[in-house]
């Protein structure tokens with residue numbers, strides 16, 4: 001009996017030790033595996049592909065460039081931002097434009113948060129307008145992200161909604177949304193630049209902060225905000241994404257589909 005207890009104790013110690021020492025994947029590696037899996041699963045020869053913005057998509061573009069070289073693929077890439085355009089060019093990929101390619105087979109993009117129905121908050125990087133235009137032209141929008149973006153409901157973890165606005169209207173829009181729905185809208189400021197952050201489209205971003213959650217009806221609130229003159233677009237991507245790939249801490253990729 002004593003021996004059996006000793007064996008059990010040693011076994012538990014070994015198990016505990018191996019758990020503690022199990023390598024946890026970094027967030028960067030989690031982004032990489034998600035983006036690479038999406039590129040491997042959705043990129044085929046002769047497609048028009050939307051290239052998202054942010055840090056996760058960088059890994060996807062690197063993987064795409066590798067596949068294009070190795071498999072001699074013909075892929076036309078449509079950018080969602082200045083960043084995406086230069087990612088495409090720097091990686092030797094073919095740059096397309098919506099004027100010539102208004103219908104995309106797939107768009108692959110990151111997200112700041114994604115709920116169980118794959119509704120998303122985007123715009124943390126300030127590129128939401130072009131991202132939404134490109135996504136709306138795609139037959140399929142695929143999200144790539146690390147596991148911290150995988151939520152039950154929107155605003156569960158990401159506590160702001162970016163809204164792109166015409167510069168002349170930012171004060172009335174801020175006042176209007178605060179009085180209609182509460183919360184606090186802050187003009188996003190530039191980094192290493194005096195004054196506000198100016199988007200790729202020459203607009204401002206209002207980041208809408210709130211206590212808890214502003215609503216449970218994000219579709220409804222999105223429609224109402226879109227009706228305010230001067231609002232160019234919101235970071236709410238409702239019913240747009242079909243599939244998400246999340247890089248998990250244990251090195252696996254969680255695939256979610258709606």
Ligand SMILES: O=C(CO)[C@H](O)[C@H](O)COP(=O)(O)O
Nearest residue numbers: 054055056110123124125127
């Ligand atoms: O919406 C975006 C930019 O406007 C990005 O896709 C979003 O912020 C995710 O970025 P990252 O991949 O760096 O987490």
